[in-house]
Amino acid sequence: MTTNDKTMDILNLQFIGAGNENQQMIFNLDDEEFGIDVLTVQEIVRFTKPVKVPRAPDCVFGVINFRGDIIPVLDLRQIFGLEPVKHDEFTVTIIVKASEKIFGMIVDKVSDIVNVPEPNIQRTEFSSKEKTKYLKAVGKLENRLILMLDLDKVVNFEEIEEALHPSASNSGSNEIPAQ
């Protein structure tokens, strides 16, 4: 835990100092590197097991207490259709703010804060049906490929639900279990 805490402290310090527009915080899911705009990050906290919310969308891991507020935590692995992994000492919750909403995202680990120069950013139209629709651009950094997330889309649960369970949109939350 201590190494993790130290990393987090350093990262937290780094992102406080960050200000450039294309500063990206890099986190990992499996071997993939994802980037989010550093200015959206509120804080990086150690992973705490969220409290499950019954009948919430599958991509919602649960809720946690963040500075006295109760905020939802998303399971990014679920959204990207990745197999669940065991949470280890590197697992962190990134608290972000997007679309005026504050929420947490559980990621395998946070690795870096980098500046992606504008010419290296490739904004492509991603297909709306694929998982890639949560991406807004791809950044190239030497031999690294950074998938830049569109948090506004990530926090739009209705669409996520629709994408994960295309047919279940009607019968989802109001279904009464058979007794």
Added chain:
Amino acid sequence: MSLSTGELDESLRRLFITETSEQLEKFVEILLGLEKTPGSENEVIHKLFRLAHSVKGSAGMMALKELKEVMHQTESMLDEVRKGEMNLDSEKIDLLLQFSDVVKDYVLREKWNEVSVLESWKQVFTHHREEATQPDEKLAISLFLSEQEKQHIATWQEENKFVYGIEVQFVAGSEMQGASALIFVKFMEGMGIIFKTAPDVNNLKNGYFSTFKIVLLTEKPLTLEQEKKITTYPLYESSGISIRKWVYRPDEGAIPIKIERQYEQTIRVDAVKIDKLINDLGELLVVNSGFNQLFQQGYPEKKNWDQFTRMFQKLEQIAGILHREVMDLRMIPVRQLFLRFPKIVRDIAKQKGKMVELVFFGEDTEIDKQVAERIADALTHLIRNAVDHGLEDREARAAMGKPDYGCITLGASQEGDNVILTVKDDGKGLNLQKIREQALKNCLIRFDEELAEDEIIKLIFHPGFSTAEQVSDISGRGVGLDVVQNSVKELKGDIEVSTIPNNGTVFHLKVPLTLAVVQSFLIKISGQLFGIPSSQVVESLAVNPLHFHHFADKQLYTLRDEAIPVIDLHDFFSYEKPAPRDKTPLIIVKYGRLKIGLLAEELMGQEELIIKQINRALPENPLISGAALLGTGEIALILNVHEMIGAKGGG
């Protein structure tokens, strides 16, 4: 620590705003009383005079020259009434009521700029005093404009165009003012656009008026020559024509709501409550020094263990008391909420030509200030509706043999952790047949649907229902009842409506006493904590699930001859089910008349929870109404029992 000038100014300003608003509220209250029972007793006039005087005093203190002057005029006018030199007739009361609105708006604004709406009022009062003995319907030009019209004028001015107010005085006892005014209007049409006249052009033949006013809009400023032409126009029976370039400031029309809120944020607390609080804080200090002494004797040992326990109990007790008392500070008597209604009722009644009596009961019932604020609009809505649509007009009432005065009752009473607010009218009642027809027309129900009376009544809260055409005429109820329902729902409250044809309609709004702390049952489902507000719990028991009756796909539990449907929360949430035990906790909850049993894994007891909204990043989840942080740092989700009963589908 001393306050900086800025802070001092700010606190002085706050004090001024709160105090003056309160004085004006009282002013209005007395005026409304006078309007109901005319015949001004000296003591009452004296009170008005004193209130005007103290507003004048505070205005002087804040260096608001304008306000001070106009309050001085008011004072002088009231002084004349007091001396019997002037009669305070209904028209003047009306004028004073309008005036108090203007002053209140003025006081509540952020900046008190030099030029203001008050200017015109000075003239009004001067006129009134000069012609105290004559019948008079003189109003300052700004007074006969509606909000919309003001807006229009403001836009006109923003386009760098011009507005003039022209006032024609007629000699006393003149008989031809109607014709004269018409001639004058014809003449003025050559000067620009006649925006509005008072009295209205179509209404000139009726009755006597001593002044005739025109609001004139022009593209270019009037030349001196033109102005002279107007003021010297040879008008029969007129004693003078005055013209004033009128600078209408849009900011005077619209008072930002923001400021109103700022003013509302302060709570006026009964001094007795503060005294009690200070007293109990003293107790806390005593306990504190008690602990100090004990610790000086050394850390808890067996020999002083008893003493420690006693002190600790005392601490616990005081913490509880303090908590209650601080919460109590947020409570205000509903009177403060009700105070705004006499004026609202009066205004609509006047507008609709109805006679309405507003009766209060239970004004001393206390309610959380926040709840009061959030329910205020809903109440206003219901009361407006009651006056506007609920009560019949005078002829209809007379035909029914009902008293001329329609009666609206507004009341409050406490019932456990809830306050019941009642809005009742003695009007025509809801026409269930027509509500049904209207709902059919709007496709809210099927034509063959059989509905009980209360189900039909519920239709009026349907958003699709209220936006329908002409609904107010058909149903006898106005638009927007869904808004009322929403604000009650947001407070986790409940609405009950009952109606008797030709006898009236009653709305009961059940809202929680307070939003901050909710006494709740804590339960565990599959190891996870949940809360159920105690106000919704009828009782809790330990039962053996094997004794449930099964009927179709439902389980029923028989409690004192009453069959109660049971939901196993594990099934409901698709959680893992524990092995059946013979003493499983069953929490009986109710919503309206419906009762339902919730089967939990474990009952942890009752606790006072501070309920928070789950951050709105989570999609709306009707089953969970919030979450609470427990002392242990754990999170308990609060179950929304109403929705669960609804989702269960009629039990």
